[in-house]
Amino acid sequence: MTDDKKLRTKLVHGGTRRSQYNEVSEAIFLTQGFVYETAEQAEARFEQLGEDEFIYARYGNPTVRMFEDRMAMIEGTEDCFATASGMAAVNAALMSLLRAGDHVVSSRALFGSCLYILEDVLTRFGVEVSFVDGTDLEAWRAAIRPDTKVLFMETISNPTLEVIDLKSVADLGHTVGATVVVDNVFATPVFSRAVEMGADVIVYSTTKHVDGQGRALGGAVCGTRDYIRKTLEPYLKHTGAAMSPFTAWIMLKGLETLDLRVRAQAEGARILAEALDGHPKLSRVIHPGLPAHPQHALARDQMTGFGTMLSLEISGGKDAAFRALNALEIFTISNNLGDAKSIVTHPATTTHQRLPVDVRAELGITPGLLRLSIGLEDPQDLLADLTRALDAA
Numbered sequence: 471m472t473d474d475k476k477l478r479t480k481l482v483h484g485g486t487r488r489s490q491y492n493e494v495s496e497a498i499f500l501t502q503g504f505v506y507e508t509a510e511q512a513e514a515r516f517e518q519l520g521e522d523e524f525i526y527a528r529y530g531n532p533t534v535r536m537f538e539d540r541m542a543m544i545e546g547t548e549d550c551f552a553t554a555s556g557m558a559a560v561n562a563a564l565m566s567l568l569r570a571g572d573h574v575v576s577s578r579a580l581f582g583s584c585l586y587i588l589e590d591v592l593t594r595f596g597v598e599v600s601f602v603d604g605t606d607l608e609a610w611r612a613a614i615r616p617d618t619k620v621l622f623m624e625t626i627s628n629p630t631l632e633v634i635d636l637k638s639v640a641d642l643g644h645t646v647g648a649t650v651v652v653d654n655v656f657a658t659p660v661f662s663r664a665v666e667m668g669a670d671v672i673v674y675s676t677t678k679h680v681d682g683q684g685r686a687l688g689g690a691v692c693g694t695r696d697y698i699r700k701t702l703e704p705y706l707k708h709t710g711a712a713m714s715p716f717t718a719w720i721m722l723k724g725l726e727t728l729d730l731r732v733r734a735q736a737e738g739a740r741i742l743a744e745a746l747d748g749h750p751k752l753s754r755v756i757h758p759g760l761p762a763h764p765q766h767a768l769a770r771d772q773m774t775g776f777g778t779m780l781s782l783e784i785s786g787g788k789d790a791a792f793r794a795l796n797a798l799e800i801f802t803i804s805n806n807l808g809d810a811k812s813i814v815t816h817p818a819t820t821t822h823q824r825l826p827v828d829v830r831a832e833l834g835i836t837p838g839l840l841r842l843s844i845g846l847e848d849p850q851d852l853l854a855d856l857t858r859a860l861d862a863a
């Protein structure tokens with residue numbers, strides 16, 4: 471299929487390869503290796519891979535390649551490499567770009583494991599990392615140096631849903647030749663315009679909206695062909711965080727319905743945010759689609775939708791938050807997001823428990839804060855569930 475099609479068409483057909491049987495649904499090639507007809511063919515394949523040729527599933531498998539091609543097509547990048555999890559993707563994207571002595575500037579409000587890679591792993595190998603408040607453009611400007619190699623950020627922060635001005639930050643990075651790496655999970659591949667805004671490398675945990683049904687871990691790194699094949703592939707090829715062909719098949723099936731799911735979920739998030747805004751039990755309702763959100767205009771500019779997440783701060787702290795959590799009937803208490811099932815998380819005691827109290831406070835992760843991932847249930851049922859739980863709080 472040619473690249474000029476619209477998103478929904480690409481999500482269904484992009485990257486499809488058919489075997490000699492011309493199957494309709496993407497085939498699962500559960501094979502680790504590939505047979506060469508002759509010794510000469512083996513030699514030639516190791517010298518140079520042609521199209522539709524594979525050597526070993528750690529760095530190439532037909533089912534995984536279909537998924538990679540489809541991801542690249544929808545993200546608008548030249549190429550993509552699939553990984554075993556979102557964290558494998560983040561780790562490889564950064565490790566493949568950096569060496570001892572390099573400098574990185576990163577936003578501070580990060581997914582806990584991303585923070586671990588930047589703060590604990592990279593620094594152990596002599597990489598210097600400066601953390602900034604991602605929404606403060608002057609802080610980025612002050613931290614970026616002539617020798618800065620990489621900028622890293624989550625465009626929408628977890629769990630307080632602050633939006634970073636990607637285009638302005640990327641412009642600052644590019645003036646010193648830095649590579650702009652974006653963890654784009656919260657923006658979703660459906661609403662993302664990260665490439666247009668200047669991102670060089672875009673990383674997804676496909677565990678989230680791409681699978682969207684809680685079945686498998688996966689990750690993807692999208693970028694130029696040069697970066698993916700010459701910088702990232704050598705690192706991943708030899709370190710082994712490959713996506714399994716079965717997982718790639720699950721992700722391909724997830725992509726077919728991604729647009730429908732994410733749009734329905736985002737619509738649910740918007741309906742709930744508007745309905746709950748001003749609720750007497752809530753001190754804050756955080757959703758980038760609300761006009762009162764501090765970066766509402768930026769979010770509208772930078773994405774084509776506001777995402778499937780919503781955060782609520784309950785007055786009354788942890789006790790009230792726990793009472794509300796335990797009173798919910800439809801929302802499940804878990805820590806995944808982007809799922810068909812609506813999920814509620816209490817960040818202060820789970821995903822962000824590891825952070826020191828003062829850092830949590832600085833990031834706005836208060837004891838009353840709940841993070842909600844809106845699923846595919848009827849929004850009116852979800853609203854009734856939340857309203858009842860808030861009464862119980």
Ligand SMILES: *Cc1c(COP(=O)(O)O)cnc(C)c1O
Pocket residue numbers: 555556557558560581583584624628653655656675676677678687688689
């Ligand atoms: C979940 C998540 C990750 C990690 O992905 P896994 O698939 O769980 O390894 C990284 N970044 C963000 C923003 C996430 O939400």
